[in-house]
Amino acid sequence: PxxxxxxxxxxxxxxxxxxxxxxxxxxxxxxxxxxxxxxxxxxxxxxxxxxRRGDDQGRASLGKGVDAALQLLGSRMESLPLQLHRDFTDVQVQIDQTRLEQILVNLIGNALDAMQSQPQPTLWLEGEEFDGKYRLRVRDNGHGIDAEARKHLFEPFFTTKPGEQGLGLGLTLSASLAAATGGHLGVEHPASGGTTFVLSLPLVSPTPAEPI
CATH class of the missing domain: 1.10.287 (Helix Hairpins)
Known part of the structure; x- marks a missing residue:
């Protein structure tokens, strides 16, 4: 329990x-x-x-990470009449590929949970470059998060899920994985409803050309 x-x-x-x-x-x-x-x-x-085990020196494809997460969550997505909007670039970010997929499975999985009773569930995956990082927004039109729960979202063992669904560690671990590579995981609460998790990760710098 x-x-x-x-x-x-x-x-x-x-x-x-x-x-x-x-x-x-x-x-x-x-x-x-x-x-x-x-x-x-x-x-x-x-x-x-x-x-925090060592500096995360990996590099990952954002597109592959999203595809892998959606594949892993396939059966849960099929149970919903889900509309999926993808509007991001397949950039290379500084994080291990498996760690990126762990974060995305958690964020998209949470969004699916929040939309279980939504008659027209919609998931937006929207990206933009900003200050050397790539920012991916994972936005749903689910039930949203109440004001009290918002204060504790990233605390270990805090969960809004009923019964014994989850330990309440997913967001804590995801935030730690993002921070380990110099990134950040935050949350926004749109006035229109639902929840948006914002994952920012450093972009892989292009290798500088050798001087001639």
Missing amino acids: QPLAALRTLSGNTVRFLERGQLDVASTNLKTINELIDRMGRITASLRSFA
């Missing part, structure tokens, strides 16, 4: 047990809470070390 959801339940129950004077049960709950916090700390530390 999600550690954060378990913590919420346990802490709420512990307060009630203390009020009733059931100290043994409260004590057991507190020990479990302590173990969960340790576990969350270990997971977060290992994720951060993975994301």
Whole structure:
């Protein structure tokens, strides 16, 4: 189960047990809470070390990354009457190809989740060059993100998904992978509704010509 959801339940129950004077049960709950916090700390530390493992000196094709992500999410996309708008250039960016695909699977997957109840789900993938980086916007017309959830989006173990769907680590890891290569992952909340995640990655510089 999600550690954060378990913590919420346990802490709420512990307060009630203390009020009733059931100290043994409260004590057991507190020990479990302590173990969960340790576990969350270990997971977060290992994720951060993975994301920062050396400088990411890879290079990736944005077009191939998008195609691979869409292929991996194919069955989920087929279950929706999805309109897909692609408006970006197949540039070379400074990140390992697999890491780029991980980020895109997460962002596009989140967009698909947000549009499950949307009668006309639409996904926009829009790109532009800006200040030596390439900025890809992944925009959906889903239910959007409420004001309280917006404050915690990139925190480890935070998720808006019901039940046990996901640990709430996808955005945290994606942001770390982008940062490891000098990029950035941000979010915008369009007035028209939906959500836009903005992935900025450094462009691969053309190799300078040898002086004659």
